[in-house]
Amino acid sequence: xxxxxxxxxxxxxxxxxxxxxxxxxxxxxxxxxxxxxxxxxxxxxxxxxxxxxxxxxxxxxxxxxxxxxxxxxxxxxxxxxxxxxxxxxxxxxxxxxxxxxxxxxxxxxxxxxxxxxxxxxxxxxxxxxx
Numbered sequence: 561x562x563x564x565x566x567x568x569x570x571x572x573x574x575x576x577x578x579x580x581x582x583x584x585x586x587x588x589x590x591x592x593x594x595x596x597x598x599x600x601x602x603x604x605x606x607x608x609x610x611x612x613x614x615x616x617x618x619x620x621x622x623x624x625x626x627x628x629x630x631x632x633x634x635x636x637x638x639x640x641x642x643x644x645x646x647x648x649x650x651x652x653x654x655x656x657x658x659x660x661x662x663x664x665x666x667x668x669x670x671x672x673x674x675x676x677x678x679x680x681x682x683x684x685x686x687x688x689x690x
Contacts, residue, residue, distance in 0.1 A: 563681050564608025566590040568598045568624065569642075570616040574666075578611070578673075585674055595624030602633045607688060609661075609680045614643040622652050629659055638684040640676060642666060 565587045567578050575591045582589050590606060592598050596619050598610065610628070614621035621641065628634055640662040648663065661683060662676045 562608065562685070563587045563677075564590070564606070565677060565681075566592065566598065566601060566606055566608060566610045566637075568592050568595065568610060568612040568616075568621070570594060570613065574613070581670055582674075582677070587677065595619030595621065595627070598624055599627055599631070599633075602628065602636055607636045607684075608638075609677060609684055610637045610639050611642050611677065612639060614641060614645050622656065625656050625659060629656065634659055635687065638680045638687070640664065640680050642668065642673070 563586055565582055567575055567589060569575050569578075570593050572593070575593065579589045579591055588608075590601060592601060594616055598612065612621045612624060621643065625639055628637060628639070638661050639659055641660055642664045644666045653660075661680045664673060664676060
């Protein structure tokens with residue numbers, strides 16, 4: 561079973577920390593620092609779970625998720641949110657929430673994150689058999 565995770569976060573320390581922990585747990589990790597680079601990776605063939613921060617400059621996580629959906633890439637990915645924003649934006653959740661597998665807040669217990677990502681991987685692989 562492939563365990564592809566793309567981490568989308570504008571904070572380098574978050575990217576590096578998560579990459580280190582996830583690779584130790586047998587995930588294949590792609591790191592990008594913004595929504596535009598996330599979209600480029602998907603356009604270039606990335607398939608798997610996208611773990612995305614909501615608060616990023618230029619193109620935030622909501623805009624990125626919206627673009628994934630509108631561009632027809634939602635079948636290529638399963639989306640989970642990891643954000644420092646504890647309060648959910650109910651208007652955006654009402655529009656895009658059905659495309660989000662999990663909504664996690666920082667700081668996060670690594671065991672909770674890994675269990676969430678394992679569920680997301682299973683969902684992705686069930687939608688996209690080899």
